[in-house]
Amino acid sequence: MPDPRIRPLEIGPTEDESALRIRWGDEHVSIYRPRYLRLHCPCAGCVEEMTGRRLLNPDTVPADVYPLAIHYVGRYALLFQWSDGHATGIYSYELLRSICPCGECGSAG
Template sequence: MDRVQPVEIEKREDGSIRVAWSDGHEGIYPAPYLREHCHCAACIEEWTGRKMIRPGMIPPDIRPLRISAVGQYAIHIEWSDGHSTGIYAFDLLRRICPCPTCASERVSQL
């Protein structure tokens, strides 16, 4: 079975990132939401997996400055707050899609 892959990734004027997926789904990721879900070593404690980012640490007006591909599996985002060590794997992006359909599916799986 083929994995669902992004077919288009777009930085939008409002600072959000739009991802169009190969199965026709589309997700709009607000910048603060995406920044909060960074899984780099500076944002997630290596040994415990505890989030190091706390509410209020991410500026509400944060924006992606640059988005670049990392091979065929992820994107790298440079943020306006100076953070640039996060890599967002495509499977993570799909798993955390904030659209109402995906959010309700996550709740129903609890």
């Protein structure tokens, strides 16, 4: 059995469609602003693989960046096609859960 904390039950936009909402197997709900997700892109162009150092300069990411499309990658991850042309980051559910910006999880990452 996969850990319910990293098993999404529901993935979709929030009611006002301004953010992505994930409801997890343990009933925790995460709300992600698009730019927040874009800044946490885990691809080799945005994060140095060996050190985990962030290479992406936040100033280069438009304030109104949004996903043109969201693709499922197997059963473990999502891939966002961003409006700024970036589409190489594979966001595992484990990563998404670990960067949950809610007050409860907030400071963890």
